[in-house]
Amino acid sequence: MHTSSAQSQTIAAISTPAGSGGIGIIRMSGDEALQVLQRIFKPRVSDCSFASHHLYYGHIVDSATGRTLDEVLAVYMRAPHTYTREDVVEVHCHGSFLVLQNVLELILAQGVALAAAGEFTKRAFLNGRIDLTQAEAVIDILSARTRKGVDLAQEQLSGALYQRIDRIRKSLAQMRAVIEVAIDFPDEDVEIVDHSHIIRQLQNEVAEPLERLLKNVDQGKIYREGISVVIAGLPNVGKSSLLNTLLEEERALVTEIPGTTRDTIEEYLDVHGMPVRLIDTAGIRDNAGKVEEMGIQRAKSLINEADLVLFMLDGSRDVSVEDLKLYTAVSHKPMLVVVNKIDLNKVDKHFIDPLQTIAPVVHISAGKQLGIDELKDAIFRRVASGADQWEEQGCAPNVRHKQALLKAHGACLRLRDAFEVGATSDLIAVDLQECLDQLGDIVGETTTEDILDVIFEQFCLGK
Known part of the structure; x- marks a missing residue:
């Protein structure tokens, strides 16, 4: 479900917390980000080339009034080597909320849309830079109250949960390939599907790993919430x-x-x-x-x-x-x-x-x-x-993951029973696909749009 470009509209938001501080950052993402920056940013050097990932010193100026809004550092980051895999601009202002608000309003006046909660991370997911478990890990990092909570979220952000799910999915995909051969050649005299081997594979490579993940959910919830x-x-x-x-x-x-x-x-x-x-x-x-x-x-x-x-x-x-x-x-x-x-x-x-x-x-x-x-x-x-014992696993499935894991585990058990009683290959394929779909839901490959909306609404603005 990933796309090469999640949205056509350029978005912007304040990405630092409300209140006073030394620095406040406004972020833009989208095709028009650089052009908007060039319209409002007056660099100190006249031959500014806006090389990617370089900071430039200058001022934000409202060209309609000639008013200087702030002394800033600005950086342009060219796609795809950005958080969203789109062109990204950051303007580093003084950390006054009023200053940030003034600069943001000037940016929005250029035709840029105000980003929804979590929209930057949602674009990173839709553009294929991260999977859904990694996107959810970003939420956990932002909301973590202990160092251990941060560590667990960082492990998930690095892909620990995705890798464990992916190993299970690859094993199921191998089984599906064998089943599809049996469906395509139903009249072959040679038994294409070795039932005893697949039953062992289901138990060792699917059922048991799913059970270990499910065992970790409650402990993960404790560290997360x-x-x-x-x-x-x-x-x-x-x-x-x-x-x-x-x-x-x-x-x-x-x-x-x-x-x-x-x-x-x-x-x-x-x-x-x-x-x-x-x-x-x-x-x-x-x-x-x-x-x-x-x-x-x-x-x-x-x-x-x-x-x-x-x-x-x-x-x-x-x-x-x-x-x-x-x-x-x-x-x-x-x-x-x-x-x-x-x-x-x-x-x-x-x-x-x-x-x-x-x-x-x-x-x-x-x-x-x-x-x-x-x-x-x-x-x-x-x-x-x-x-x-759970800490050594380095993996923290959340409540959403738990529901999908339970359904995948149930489908796995039905699949194992079907092999044991000698069910037809087309019936077996139904439970196998159900198991794959539930695991795909965890990493975001089969997740519906309404579920995605619920997940990304948990983010703060600007992330």
Whole structure:
């Protein structure tokens, strides 16, 4: 479905984030990019040749008014050696949003269209520079919250997932060639299709690789999207202190007054490469004031939505009836029991020890920063079981890939059964083509336009 030129319209957008900065970049892509640059850019040197991939110093000038909009560096990149495989121009301005907006409006006034979200990357895909898994990896790079997330996305961008899918597709293509011979010569006495060999090939080269990819989807989702972890407990057990300690900054106000935290505080934490959305909630207790009660209700709602609950106890005092009541209320969730203030040496072992058969128990001192690494390890083990083995695979299929992999795997199993019962070659060819089509959908060769639109709408403008 790739084309030599995805679009005829030249497009432009601001490609750097909103806000002030040292440099802001406007990007153009399309056949008219160089001509537009020549109309608005006044180079310092009079004999500017606009050699490809060279930076030129000059000014952006509105010829209609003679007004200079900015002092810039401009670069022209000739197709096909560009991000989109089209002619590309970048104008490097000062990083003021108003300056960038003025320059962009001048470019659009030349008949250039404003790029849609992800349109530059979509053109790179449609023009055959990258496959769809690599395009999706660009999204993951832009949205990654941890270094591990970036590393996994970079591996996919380099073609790791495509290569694994391509090996499976090549094996299926070889089988299809054999089947097509059997269909074309149905009356031959010699058995053209060696069923036992193809059954082994299906299992070793198709079914098992698909199963390994499917096994990696959930772990890939964890590194890509992260998890939500709610810190829950009675007032003054140390929830805000734990948040501050994990983040290594004074993010939450800590006092000895019960009910200090009345709303939720959310921050992201990197736990062994896994993005953790850490949520500090209001202490849950009876007889709270109206405002505090609103925070308590929000805390209960977030607990129900969380992937993991850190149920905190104050290790400096005996476990209370209120602790037991709250524990019962959150016990339906995946949980770690976090016993805080262990430096005060008064842990209620009669209550804590039986809990260890239900949920892992971690002893810490948020104030003294004791046991924090052990807590991070426990969070990782509780949520990302099997992730260590998966990391070696270097591949992170996403949810869209999962659906196609499941359908391809189902077609593979039907194909194997068909060979085992001696089905006719034309029936076998149907399931074989279904398997190929689903794998083609992952890399973008059979993906429908509406699915492509959904994928590229996830991008920011200018990418």
